[in-house]
Amino acid sequence: MxxxxxxxxxxxxxxxxxxxxxxxxxxxxxxxxxxxxxxxxxxxxMQAVQAAEVRLAAAAVSKSYGALSGNLAFNDGMSRLLLGEGAEALDRQCTIQTVGGTGALRILADFIALVSPQATIWNTNPGYVNHRPIMTAAGLSVRTFRWHENDAGLDLDTVIADLAEARPGDVVLLHGCCHNPTGIDPTPEQWRRLVGLCKDKGLIPLIDMAYQGFGDGIEQDAAGLRHFAKELDTVLVAASCSKNMGLYCERTGAAMVIAPDRGPLANIRATLERITRANYSMPPEHGAAIAAQLFEYPExxxxxxxxxxxxxxxxxxxxxxxxxxxxxxxxxxxxxxxxxxxxxxxxxxxxxxxxxxxxxxxxxxxxxxxxxxxxxxxxxxxxxxxxxxxxxxxxxxxx
Ligand SMILES: Cc1ncc(COP(=O)(O)O)c(C=O)c1O
The missing domain is CATH 3.90.1150.10 (Aspartate Aminotransferase, domain 1)
Incomplete structure (x- = not known):
């Protein structure tokens, strides 16, 4: 061998x-x-993380297995952090805890490969170095669109031209904010045009939110994602707590699937859990428990x-x-x-x-x-x- x-x-x-x-x-x-x-x-x-760890240590009663979806308070808090309090899409989404943002990307890649194996993943070029390996490891094919700058910022005409060949059902992988590696983010108007493009062409956005809070602010950085969630039936989100909570080695993240309505949510959850079960069963508790504390005491x-x-x-x-x-x-x-x-x-x-x-x-x-x-x-x-x-x-x- x-x-x-x-x-x-x-x-x-x-x-x-x-x-x-x-x-x-x-x-x-x-x-x-x-x-x-x-x-x-x-x-x-972070001091807030240290304080949370003290509280958690004092209250710990068991290290028994948790739920397949991970820490439920964490999942609830993450969905609100991403979509915003009171967002309509909160009622038609399913979020599970994952092993970091990388784990979220891989679980969603496996989900896409299961549901829509013919879909092409459209990736920015240049892009995050691990996006292509994760998608291809799940058996998906990847094509790229340029993510360049002109004098004013993102050159959206090039993006639109390069996505001309994308077919309905293909997945467009976008960075929610703080694009890695370029730092080039769409303006609010460009986000609106990207939403329109996905709507018109029947493309599914997969938003990778790895730096929420590092661009213009925790709410502002989610504006593009929230616009997608408001306007589109189906949106996939991979989120990481590595940077904005400093939980790098605790491997804390979340995968979210937004559906047209509540109908398919139970089946989406069962499917995501089946995927995690065959990978690592359930995610580690500590980072998510800390994050849940941060949601409870956010100041x-x-x-x-x-x-x-x-x-x-x-x-x-x-x-x-x-x-x-x-x-x-x-x-x-x-x-x-x-x-x-x-x-x-x-x-x-x-x-x-x-x-x-x-x-x-x-x-x-x-x-x-x-x-x-x-x-x-x-x-x-x-x-x-x-x-x-x-x-x-x-x-x-x-x-
Ligand atoms: C764009 C992007 N997505 C995902 C990740 C992975 O995050 P994590 O460390 O939580 O797995 C990173 C990490 O650098 C990233 O830059």
Whole structure:
């Protein structure tokens, strides 16, 4: 059996992370790992989470099995966080707890493969590095549409042109906010046009909400999703609590299926549970129990999340200012209007290599940097390095 084991290439992201760890330069800058860091470079446990854990430890009575759908209070809280209090769609949706946002994507991929195996998944290009592997692992075929920027923001005409070949029943995978890796988010008007496009063409939106609260605010970031939920019969949602609750290693997320009415909900739940049962039976309790506490006592959590959001926005502004000050090309100014933890630098792989080799700045080879990984003291040095590698001399070198 093992003689026929194909060679599996190591994950390039982890290779970069290891290279960073082995780099002995004291002033190296890690902009690879997709986690939030505070101004001292830590990825802290939120105080609200710590308080919740104390309460949970004091009240713990049993570690017996839970429900197949996971923590029911968590599922209820997640559906309200995503759709908004009092939303009409709350009455026609089914939400289950999953193993992180990744688990939500995979459970929904298995769901699509079961119900609609011929559906093509339409994925943004560039897109989140794990979307395609998750969808293809479920046996689904994937095509892409460009997710580019013009002077004003998302180039929606290109999106619409590329989706011209999508057929009714195909699934369009959209990022609910803070697009990874570009940071390019639709405007409210563009969300409306995307909803119209899906309606007209009979496409099913799958909204991946991995950064709710890191763009414009916890409610604002859900506006696109909520518009889809209001206007469309069927919507799929994958949500993660890794970033906005800092629960990364607790693997906490949710998968939601919105149906035309309440009729099919029991069957949808049974189907989702059948899929999880054949994978991991039921999800781990701890992260979801914490999240349920945050829903019950939201003040501290929401304040902490808002502090994180503001820090990311401030770094964007300060980096963009520093790039102006040092005379870097205008192209970099898109950083200023982009949203969330990531942006894609207008640099090619050679320039990203030079950034790493000559300046100790680590981003991924496609140009992605984690804005939330940047410390205030490193902003000017990063701006200078970006100016240097994007200079004409460097572009000749790269060619
Ligand atoms: C767009 C997107 N979706 C899903 C995920 C997965 O989230 P989780 O860590 O909760 O599995 C990520 C994580 O980086 C992401 O960026």
């Amino acid at each position: 093992l003689a026929t084991l194909p060679i599996a290439e190591p994950d390039p992201l982890w290779a970069l992370i290891n290279a960073f760890r082995q780099d002995r330069r004291a002033d190296k800058i890690d902009l690879v790992v997709g986690v939030y860091r505070d101004a001292s470079g830590q990825t802290p446990v 501290t959590w929401l304040a902490e999340l808002d502090t994180s959001r503001r820090r990311v926005a401030d770094i964007r502004r300060d980096l963009a200012d520093a790039l102006v000050d040092c005379g870097a090309p205008e192209l970099f100014q898109a950083l200023r209007r982009q949203k969330g933890m990531f942006s894609l630098l207008p640099l090619d792989p050679h320039q990203m290599d030079r950034l790493r080799e000559d300046f100790g700045v680590y981003g991924t080879s496609n140009g992605r940097i984690n804005i939330a990984g940047l410390l205030p003291r490193d902003i000017e040095r990063l701006a200078e390095a970006l100016r240097a590698v994007s200079s004409a001399a460097c572009q000749v070198h790269a060619a």
